[in-house]
Amino acid sequence: MKPSFIAVWIVAFGIGTFGIGTGGLFPASVAAAEPDAAARGYRFLTETAVLPSDFRQSTFDRLWTVWPEPLRSEAENASLQRRRELAFQRYGLTTRPGDDSGKPLQYVVNAEGDWTMNCFSCHGGTVYGNLTPGAPNNRFALQTLTEEIGKAKLGLGLLPGRMELGAMFIPLGTTNGTTNAVVFGMGLMNGRDEQLNLVVRRPRFFTHHDMDAPPWWHFHKRPNIYIDGFAAKGHRGLMQFTLVPENGPDFYREHEQDFEDVFAYLSSLRAPVYEGSVDRELAEQGRAVFHANCAECHGTYGAESDYPNRRVPIDELGTDPVRLNALTVEGRRKYARSWFAHAGEPDQQETVIDPDGYVAPPLDGVWASAPYFHNGSVPTLWDVLNPDQRPTVWRPIATDMDPQKIGLTVEVVSGVPEDETDMAVKRSYFDTRKFGKSNRGHDFPDVLSESEKRQVLEYLKTL
Numbered sequence: 001m002k003p004s005f006i007a008v009w010i011v012a013f014g015i016g017t018f019g020i021g022t023g024g025l026f027p028a029s030v031a032a033a034e035p036d037a038a039a040r041g042y043r044f045l046t047e048t049a050v051l052p053s054d055f056r057q058s059t060f061d062r063l064w065t066v067w068p069e070p071l072r073s074e075a076e077n078a079s080l081q082r083r084r085e086l087a088f089q090r091y092g093l094t095t096r097p098g099d100d101s102g103k104p105l106q107y108v109v110n111a112e113g114d115w116t117m118n119c120f121s122c123h124g125g126t127v128y129g130n131l132t133p134g135a136p137n138n139r140f141a142l143q144t145l146t147e148e149i150g151k152a153k154l155g156l157g158l159l160p161g162r163m164e165l166g167a168m169f170i171p172l173g174t175t176n177g178t179t180n181a182v183v184f185g186m187g188l189m190n191g192r193d194e195q196l197n198l199v200v201r202r203p204r205f206f207t208h209h210d211m212d213a214p215p216w217w218h219f220h221k222r223p224n225i226y227i228d229g230f231a232a233k234g235h236r237g238l239m240q241f242t243l244v245p246e247n248g249p250d251f252y253r254e255h256e257q258d259f260e261d262v263f264a265y266l267s268s269l270r271a272p273v274y275e276g277s278v279d280r281e282l283a284e285q286g287r288a289v290f291h292a293n294c295a296e297c298h299g300t301y302g303a304e305s306d307y308p309n310r311r312v313p314i315d316e317l318g319t320d321p322v323r324l325n326a327l328t329v330e331g332r333r334k335y336a337r338s339w340f341a342h343a344g345e346p347d348q349q350e351t352v353i354d355p356d357g358y359v360a361p362p363l364d365g366v367w368a369s370a371p372y373f374h375n376g377s378v379p380t381l382w383d384v385l386n387p388d389q390r391p392t393v394w395r396p397i398a399t400d401m402d403p404q405k406i407g408l409t410v411e412v413v414s415g416v417p418e419d420e421t422d423m424a425v426k427r428s429y430f431d432t433r434k435f436g437k438s439n440r441g442h443d444f445p446d447v448l449s450e451s452e453k454r455q456v457l458e459y460l461k462t463l
Contacts, residue, residue, distance in 0.1 A: 038267070041262040044258050049116035061080065064083050091145040092139030097133065123136065136369055142173045170183065170184075170187075175428075189334065189338075190204050195339055212371060212373070217269045223309055227359065237341075285459075289452045298361070316357070319440065320438040333351075364463055366381065375436060377390075377438060380410075387445065393431045
């Protein structure tokens with residue numbers, strides 16, 4: 001299938017969908033390392049909006065008026081609180097841990113009722129229904145939310161905002177739980193020079209592709225960021241998604257300390273512990289199989305754990321190459337020369353301008369981070385271990401974990417229903433035949449016997 005190349009007017013519309021902010025109660029998951037800085041980082045992410053707001057509380061509370069039936073009638077006869085619960089469910093939003101304010105984890109909401117998206121929109125989800133900041137938000141329906149916010153504003157006599165206008169040119173995410181986030185960053189950087197000064201440039205054409213957000217509990221192990229590991233880890237690199245025109249170069253110097261705190265928060269997170277039943281004898285057998293076949297790329301775990309940070313060439317890995325090819329050498333080189341990479345400074349970072357593959361991630365908490373692969377195309381660990389039996393089209397049908405396959409509980413279908421008119425439902429289907437969504441590759445488990453695969457699956461619960 002040919003890629004869809006659409007002009008990105010990000011600078012014109014100022015689409016900074018990852019607004020960053022401060023406050024809310026600090027979850028108990030933050031570890032001991034730099035606890036004060038980590039706590040400040042969490043507050044910064046949840047309470048201080050540093051981008052223009054996306055919409056108002058009054059607009060959010062009118063979203064139900066544009067929903068399809070029978071959901072609209074259910075909301076019409078419900079209380080305001082119930083309507084908000086229905087909206088949270090529809091768009092993949094959650095409340096905040098230990099906070100009874102009702103505010104969403106994924107948005108900064110100020111006293112005036114302005115809503116601004118923050119980093120938790122993609123990185124603040126649930127682990128099989130249990131709210132877990134730092135978990136991939138595999139239910140986030142950004143495209144549907146943006147479209148319906150636009151309709152609700154129209155019904156209120158309001159003009160569309162930059163998100164709604166931008167979504168006419170830029171696909172925000174074609175499947176719930178994935179977003180076009182990489183292109184957001186590429187487009188925003190297109191409107192800056194290396195010192196982050198605003199420049200006027202012709203809109204660029206980018207290869208749009210959906211990505212599955214990685215779990216933040218891997219951050220403390222990985223020396224580089226992004227699936228191809230091209231950029232060295234650092235607090236400045238976390239600031240890229242705030243490159244809207246309203247934020248000039250001074251903004252970044254002034255907020256370095258805030259993002260050092262965010263860096264401390266991300267570094268403090270650790271994977272949740274599997275609380276279900278584990279066959280310890282089977283898992284121990286799986287440990288030996290894993291060490292012999294998987295540890296070279298994914299590392300070892302336990303008291304003497306080691307993470308190799310290995311980049312696997314795409315020809316060897318065989319997974320979808322769209323993400324790798326979407327970032328140009330020119331774009332990566334510009335990042336290497338930028339303030340984000342400390343270019344020209346004593347602590348200048350090393351940037352890989354032409355990576356040849358994807359970096360194998362750590363597997364801490366792998367049972368908790370479904371779906372799998374960088375594009376979210378594989379719903380369970382059993383499917384990862386059985387390449388020839390991965391479903392072609394599937395959708396989640398429950399928040400509970402599939403206890404046999406370890407991952408999402410899904411329905412496998414022959415195709416996305418053509419007569420489905422509710423876009424939130426339609427986008428819940430994952431079609432691996434679409435551009436950038438292939439579930440092929442990572443065929444390494446083919447060397448294992450069926451019993452060895454069962455052993456490894458049991459072992460993965462313990463990580």
